[in-house]
Amino acid sequence: MxxxxxxxxxxxxxxxxxxxxxxxxxxxxxxxxxxxxxxxxxxxxxxGFVDMHVHGGAGASYQSGVADDARRAAAFHLSRGTTTTVASLVTGTPEELRAAVACLAPLAAEGVVAGVHLEGPYLARARCGAHDPDLLRAPDPAEFAALADLAGGHLRMITIAPELPGALDLVRAAAARGVLAAVGHTEATAATVRAAFDAGARAATHLFNAMRPLHHREGGPVAAALADPRVTVELIGDGMHVAADVAALVFAAAGADRVALVTDAMAAAGLGDGDYRLGVMDVAVRGGRATLAGGTSMAGSTITLADAFRRAVRAGVPLPDAARAASLTPARALGLDGRIGTxxxxxxxxxxxxxxxxxxxxxxxxxxxxxxxxxxxxxxxxxxxxxxxxxxxxxxxx
Known part of the structure; x- marks a missing residue:
């Protein structure tokens, strides 16, 4: 007391x-x-900050299928202010995803993490980002159901490219199970994205990144997500994925009740430059910027949500709005705002x-x-x- x-x-x-x-x-x-x-x-x-999209930290990854790795990553982010973490998984083989979900489900039941986010494997090859394009596949209702069952009620979120065959049916299936469906890693038009929102999708995974860009003749996912009051938009707050003035524009367009600051942090968070792994992909971190080894595609971030929060305030977002975007808004998107977020x-x-x-x-x-x-x-x-x-x-x- x-x-x-x-x-x-x-x-x-x-x-x-x-x-x-x-x-x-x-x-x-x-x-x-x-x-x-x-x-x-x-x-x-x-x-307490709520990170609905984070892959690891302190040298550890949620993808490894090793409980001690997940505990170390969650403990690191907790020590920096993230009191609620959703463990995000990149695209993997069916066997790799089953192993990771089986590892994380009991940790979610224990409260180490708040659930699991499948960022793939149902993503567009043209917008794969740091996901292995050879492991991407069409939406598979049976695989999704098996992973959701394995998670034991702790599958919180799934990212889907809505233009893929069967994607809208999978969005409906996710929504029916209480899983937050998000559009992301997508080449979809605005019309297709709106169809996904009408089918039950309620979030956009890291707005702007790994999706068809905003264009004045075809607004794509960015315009569709910003215009829909039902939709929460993730914003990676590292100042590299999205420029500060663009981030401020997103807050102005959507409001703090619909912007969720996220880290998309990978294992290098909390550590220095070096060579790391994100799923099966090799990642080089130089000057705090994580990219696929030998390329230029960004591969998550190395920040904490406290960093994203500070950067938002420095970009001119009012303190209460930045706090909402780092706590209440993601908590509400995940259905957790009855217990956390304020x-x-x-x-x-x-x-x-x-x-x-x-x-x-x-x-x-x-x-x-x-x-x-x-x-x-x-x-x-x-x-x-x-x-x-x-x-x-x-x-x-x-």
């Missing part, structure tokens, strides 16, 4: 000075008797404490403090017992 005092609370529509009360793993409406107070010294508090009473106590420059000071998930490592403890409120902000326990407790 804790009260975070002297904070600047970032709410969906404003920043408000005040206190935030916690009762165990949940946010409380009022102070809990006997709660310890932590004076945040005027720091910002935002809801600092409302009754929701899980997932939050990030930010310094004045918006760097991460502390992270809380489910009422427990965590990283990032190596930062000094925040000062306790005068006259209150100090808390160990790495564990959430009173100093000296046994």
């Amino acid at each position: 804790t009260s975070l005092t002297n904070a600047r609370l970032v709410l969906p529509d404003r920043v408000e000075a005040g206190d935030l009360h916690l009762d165990g793993a949940e946010i409380a409406a009022a102070p809990v008797p006997g709660a310890a107070a932590v004076d945040l010294g005027g720091r910002y508090v935002v809801p 600092l409302e009473p009754g929701k899980r106590a997932d939050l990030v404490v930010l310094e004045e420059d918006l760097t991460v000071a502390r992270v809380m998930r489910g009422g427990r403090w965590t990283g990032p490592p190596g930062l000094p403890d925040l000062p306790p409120a005068p006259g209150q017992d100090a808390l160990d902000l790495r564990t959430g326990q009173d100093v000296g407790d046994n």
Whole structure:
């Protein structure tokens, strides 16, 4: 039981000075008797970040089928403020995808990740990006159903190129199972994309990237997604995939209630330049930019969602809007906004404490403090017992 005092609370529509009360793993409406107070010294508090598209980090990939790899990647992003992670998988063989889903499903049940995102294999060859074109295939209802069954209710999202044969039927099948269908890696026209949205697709995977570009005579996926109020558009916030002025234009066109900042981060996130793997593809990271080895196609990013959030604010997006795009909007797209995404009473106590420059000071998930490592403890409120902000326990407790 804790009260975070002297904070600047970032709410969906404003920043408000005040206190935030916690009762165990949940946010409380009022102070809990006997709660310890932590004076945040005027720091910002935002809801925990929600990354609906991330492939790995800290040298580990969700694709490997190794539970310890998934735990390491999720722990890294958690320490940087991402309290909810959907583990994204690139295109693989049927056997590789089954192994990865079988590995991730129990971790989702445990809460390490919030579910699985299949970014493929039903993608357009002409827009394959960092996916192996030889492994792409037409939508297969039986394969999809088997993977969804294997996920045990934890398949959260699937990206589909809607122009492929059978794609609209697969969109309908995904929607019927409560799986978020997204259009992406597509050469589709605006009319075909609109048909996918009418069939039940409700998201666009990394808008602009790996899709037919916006053109004044054929708006393609970009125009169709921005114009449809039902659709959430992902935006990779690394400043490389989408220019800052274009990102600001997307916020202006769609609003923060429909823009979801994502990282599309791969194993190199948190590490330096070097050579890595994304699925079966070799990736070279130079100057923080990840590209397919020997080519120029970008292969995910190396950022955290906290980086994307800061970059959005620096591009002129108001702080509450950037926070919504990094928390509430993706939570709503995933159907998780009843428990996470805002600092409302009754929701899980997932939050990030930010310094004045918006760097991460502390992270809380489910009422427990965590990283990032190596930062000094925040000062306790005068006259209150100090808390160990790495564990959430009173100093000296046994």
